Amino acid sequence: MTRVPLARGDDRYVRIRRALIDRPRSRTELPLAAPGSLPRSSAGRVFWSQRAWSEFAAVPAMAQTSLALVRQRGPLDALHILAVIGADEVRHTEISKHIAEELGGYVDEIPEGSGFRPNSLAEPYDLSLPFWAISNGCVSETLSLELMRTRLPHIRDPYVHATVTQVMKDEMVHARISWLLAEELFPRMDRTSQEELAEYARDVFAVMERTFVTTALPLEARRRERRLRNAVAKEGLGAAPSAEEDATYLRVRDEIVLPRLRKLGLPL
Numbered sequence: 362m363t364r365v366p367l368a369r370g371d372d373r374y375v376r377i378r379r380a381l382i383d384r385p386r387s388r389t390e391l392p393l394a395a396p397g398s399l400p401r402s403s404a405g406r407v408f409w410s411q412r413a414w415s416e417f418a419a420v421p422a423m424a425q426t427s428l429a430l431v432r433q434r435g436p437l438d439a440l441h442i443l444a445v446i447g448a449d450e451v452r453h454t455e456i457s458k459h460i461a462e463e464l465g466g467y468v469d470e471i472p473e474g475s476g477f478r479p480n481s482l483a484e485p486y487d488l489s490l491p492f493w494a495i496s497n498g499c500v501s502e503t504l505s506l507e508l509m510r511t512r513l514p515h516i517r518d519p520y521v522h523a524t525v526t527q528v529m530k531d532e533m534v535h536a537r538i539s540w541l542l543a544e545e546l547f548p549r550m551d552r553t554s555q556e557e558l559a560e561y562a563r564d565v566f567a568v569m570e571r572t573f574v575t576t577a578l579p580l581e582a583r584r585r586e587r588r589l590r591n592a593v594a595k596e597g598l599g600a601a602p603s604a605e606e607d608a609t610y611l612r613v614r615d616e617i618v619l620p621r622l623r624k625l626g627l628p629l
Contacts, residue, residue: 460521569610
């Protein structure tokens with residue numbers, strides 16, 4: 362893939378960097394729930410364990426993005442932003458694990474075949490920056506943000522509601538930096554590189570359909586996962602009904618992400 366140079370001294374990177382640094386302390390130090398303040402929930406502890414696995418997978422993914430940015434000789438402001446986002450993902454992992462523990466116990470063992478495999482993302486990759494921009498932000502962070510918006514009205518526990526609200530604010534910035542990189546890189550890529558990136562985007566959507574939502578899971582796994590999310594939604598502990606979450610994914614894919622990627626030159 363042809364390497365496209367990044368702009369130096371782009372004010373947009375500077376503004377995002379300052380916004381991250383200047384966040385209120387309450388945003389960067391999410392408080393832990395008091396022991397015994399959350400109800401016991403067998404479905405909730407699994408759901409929040411999954412959330413922890415997903416957040417933890419973003420930690421090595423952001424490290425890979427940083428390495429790709431260094432290889433591409435990107436601006437230091439953008440590199441600083443990625444470092445801060447990586448720290449955010451660690452914090453989100455910690456708080457998700459804590460909620461799972463308080464709901465009945467964090468599930469430490471990730472099931473075989475699960476799409477949430479943080480360790481696999483810690484292996485060396487030589488993917489270029491556009492690939493990481495697609496997977497880490499344009500698709501995953503954008504979808505994560507919209508799923509949280511869908512879930513928030515169903516959350517009745519005040520601690521979980523406050524936590525998801527705060528994490529949403531982080532996700533807005535995380536998605537923005539990836540779209541900023543995409544806006545700078547994708548239109549200037551040659552056609553062959555754009556076609557390769559479009560094919561990769563399709564692969565990323567396929568992963569989302571069996572992790573963030575349930576649309577592409579095998580039948581029995583899909584039934585099990587939908588029962589889980591419906592139970593958590595009914596308890597008001599962080600999920601939305603499965604049908605709503607799947608509908609959100611389709612809306613994000615078809616009305617937000619695909620049109621934006623097409624506008625940036627990807628043949629999707």
